[in-house]
Amino acid sequence: MSVLIVAEHRKGEIRDVTFELLSKGREIVKAMGGDLYAVILGKDVMKLAKSIAEFADKIFVIEDERVENNAEAYVRVLKRLVERISPKLIIMANSSFGLDIAPCLAMELDIPLITDCVGLKFSDDKLIATKSIYGGKVLADYLFDYGKTYFVTLRVGEFKVTYEKGRGEIEVLPSIVKEEVVNKRFIGFIEPEKGEVDITAADIIISIGRGIKEKGNIKITEELANTLGGVLACSRPIVDYNWLPKDRQVGSSGKIVKPKLYLALGISGAFQHIIGMKDSSLIIAINKDPMAPIFRVAHYGVVGDLLKIVPELTRMIKESKGIK
Amino acid sequence: MNVIACIKRVPDVSEVDVEIEPSGKEIKKERLTFIINECDNYSLEEAIRIKERFGGSVTAITVGSREDEEILRRALAMGADKAIRVDFDLKGDSYTIARVLSEVIRGEKYDLIFFGALSGDFGCGQVGAYVAKILGINCVTFVKRIEYLSGFIKAYRELEGGLEEAYDVKLPAVVTIQTGINEPRYVSIMGIRRARAREIKVLTLQDLGLKDIDIAPKVKLERLYLPPPVKAAELIAGTLEEIAMKLVALLKGKGVI
Numbered sequence: 001m002s003v004l005i006v007a008e009h010r011k012g013e014i015r016d017v018t019f020e021l022l023s024k025g026r027e028i029v030k031a032m033g034g035d036l037y038a039v040i041l042g043k044d045v046m047k048l049a050k051s052i053a054e055f056a057d058k059i060f061v062i063e064d065e066r067v068e069n070n071a072e073a074y075v076r077v078l079k080r081l082v083e084r085i086s087p088k089l090i091i092m093a094n095s096s097f098g099l100d101i102a103p104c105l106a107m108e109l110d111i112p113l114i115t116d117c118v119g120l121k122f123s124d125d126k127l128i129a130t131k132s133i134y135g136g137k138v139l140a141d142y143l144f145d146y147g148k149t150y151f152v153t154l155r156v157g158e159f160k161v162t163y164e165k166g167r168g169e170i171e172v173l174p175s176i177v178k179e180e181v182v183n184k185r186f187i188g189f190i191e192p193e194k195g196e197v198d199i200t201a202a203d204i205i206i207s208i209g210r211g212i213k214e215k216g217n218i219k220i221t222e223e224l225a226n227t228l229g230g231v232l233a234c235s236r237p238i239v240d241y242n243w244l245p246k247d248r249q250v251g252s253s254g255k256i257v258k259p260k261l262y263l264a265l266g267i268s269g270a271f272q273h274i275i276g277m278k279d280s281s282l283i284i285a286i287n288k289d290p291m292a293p294i295f296r297v298a299h300y301g302v303v304g305d306l307l308k309i310v311p312e313l314t315r316m317i318k319e320s321k322g323i324k
Numbered sequence: 325m326n327v328i329a330c331i332k333r334v335p336d337v338s339e340v341d342v343e344i345e346p347s348g349k350e351i352k353k354e355r356l357t358f359i360i361n362e363c364d365n366y367s368l369e370e371a372i373r374i375k376e377r378f379g380g381s382v383t384a385i386t387v388g389s390r391e392d393e394e395i396l397r398r399a400l401a402m403g404a405d406k407a408i409r410v411d412f413d414l415k416g417d418s419y420t421i422a423r424v425l426s427e428v429i430r431g432e433k434y435d436l437i438f439f440g441a442l443s444g445d446f447g448c449g450q451v452g453a454y455v456a457k458i459l460g461i462n463c464v465t466f467v468k469r470i471e472y473l474s475g476f477i478k479a480y481r482e483l484e485g486g487l488e489e490a491y492d493v494k495l496p497a498v499v500t501i502q503t504g505i506n507e508p509r510y511v512s513i514m515g516i517r518r519a520r521a522r523e524i525k526v527l528t529l530q531d532l533g534l535k536d537i538d539i540a541p542k543v544k545l546e547r548l549y550l551p552p553p554v555k556a557a558e559l560i561a562g563t564l565e566e567i568a569m570k571l572v573a574l575l576k577g578k579g580v581i
Contacts (some may be wrong), residue, residue: 010483014368063577069489069491071463076377087506095484096465096466096481096482096483096484097483099449099453099465099466100453100465100466100481103418103449103450103453103454103457104453104456104457104463107453107454107457107458108457110541112419112542112543113450113542113543114419114543115447115448115449115450116448116449118445128546131446131447132551133445133446133447133548134337134342134351134444134445135334135337135338135444135549136551137337137342137550138342138344138351138548138549138550138551139548139549139550139551140446140545140546140547140548141545141546141547141548141549142543142544142545143543143544143546144542144543145541145542145543145544146540146542146543147542152369156484183493183494184462184464184492184493184497185463185491185493186489186490186491187478187488187489187491187492188489188491189483189487189488189489189490190480190487190488190489190490191487192485192486192487192488194489200340204580210338225407228575228580228581236503236504237503239504240503240504241507242507242573245378246486247486249486250553252484252485253482253483253484253485253486254485254486255485255486256485260578260580261575261578268338282580283557284556284571284574284580288339289338289339289340291340291341292338292339292343295557296551296556296557297557298556298557299557299558300557300558300559300560300574301556301557301558301559301560302559302560302561302567303559303561304564304567304573308564309567309568309571312564312565312567312568313567313568313571313572315568316568316569316572317572317575317581320572320576320581321581
């Protein structure tokens with residue numbers, strides 16, 4: 001039984017999640033027997049292939065500029081490889097890239113796909129994929145009902161990296177794309193705007209979420225941030241509502257932060273947010289919902305109304321600092 | 325431009341305890357309130373803005389039971405011209421739903437088909453891409469911004485870390501919409517009430533010529549369960565003043581203040 005992982009890279013660099021895929025893939029072939037394959041597609045990818053080859057038993061390298069930022073061409077090439085090596089399981093990242101490719105590939109190959117898995121194991125020869133659903137409040141075990149190849153995408157940041165080594169063979173394959181594929185044409189990347197404050201450099205972050213309720217309430221958290229000498233950050237909805245600029249967003253589509261103190265105010269803790277702050281030294285969460293997933297990563301928690309607690313906290317910190 | 329928005333009604337599980345049905349296949353839904361899926365609200369708004377700017381029509385489609393018509397009435401109140409419900413108990417997987425929706429869409433006029441990028445319940449992110457594949461048209465996912473040009477759109481996909489990538493996409497196309505693409509308009513209760521008088525077209529699988537075998541799921545839900553407890557946060561409780569005092573002591577103890 002073999003497992004194929006699809007290496008993810010962007011702008012000439014391997015993305016960290018690739019190591020998570022390799023690690024989970026390795027764990028499965030160790031338990032079930034078989035080879036761990038990796039594949040990397042794109043322009044000038046040999047150097048990248050060499051940097052990760054040792055963690056796979058074999059890496060397939062397909063050099064073709066036309067698959068870069070071209071999902072349709074990418075899927076065509078990948079489909080041919082899967083048909084050739086017939087892996088029992090394909091693993092991709094549940095990233096922006098992975099979710100653009102995986103459903104198309106699954107349809108092309110007519111194989112079952114389970115996206116955003118947080119668990120993956122074989123039991124009695126059956127592959128069980130676990131998803132975290134309903135905002136992290138429920139887990140769901142899925143079985144594949146169909147198909148000779150199974151396909152999953154793994155939640156980014158969910159699986160430990162082990163750096164276990166394999167045979168490290170490299171095989172170069174030709175691309176099967178014959179002409180440009182132009183139904184959807186890549187124009188370019190747009191870099192995020194640099195904001196006035198770099199939240200990744202802050203030691204103290206006061207971060208707000210939906211629980212702030214109204215834009216007008218932000219000022220009480222701003223005052224707390226000023227009192228503590230910290231900066232104000234937020235979860236996605238606050239940026240969606242245009243209440244704070246994008247450069248203040250913590251999470252997978254925003255910034256990754258590791259401050260000494262991360263105070264999460266009214267943030268429920270969607271996994272996309274957790275990815276961005278889980279490595280903070282001290283995490284304190286205030287939230288009305290005792291079952292909010294944020295309390296699973298916070299070191300300390302208060303179940304309560306931030307709109308009442310924050311002003312009181314600010315007052316007492318000022319008092320203890322002798323500020324009137 | 326003619327736009328179809330495929331929308332879904334989901335339970336709002338924020339600030340409630342979720343329980344599992346004895347069957348282990350569903351969550352208990354009696355006491356939950358239901359809302360339009362968050363991304364879908366943004367995609368409906370985007371569809372309606374296109375109609376307001378360029379003309380054309382907006383058709384809202386959902387798959388589900390009679391209760392799910394609530395979000396269709398909301399869509400009509402927002403400005404949709406037409407609403408369709410496929411009467412189907414949501415059994416099956418993303419593939420099942422994609423097959424059902426594709427058959428409905430085949431019977432409609434469209435330049436763009438919008439989906440929410442992810443749903444707040446299962447968050448599979450598959451149905452939009454499957455529909456594009458079944459219909460044999462372009463698909464662009466996780467879109468944060470769209471410019472409408474003649475015969476094509478410029479779509480900005482959201483990547484990690486605030487990065488975006490832009491594509492020129494020929495129409496017709498499926499676009500899956502991210503939150504934050506616009507500011508969805510307010511919909512009044514009165515508006516939704518008035519929409520009750522409007523027609524909601526109801527289709528069955530038979531109407532669509534679909535047999536069970538056509539929509540057979542490819543994956544099977546085995547069981548639902550609550551996540552095992554983990555080393556959770558140490559809780560700080562008391563009166564407002566006590567909580568604030570304990571937090572100050574904690575911050576002092578950790579050298580933050």
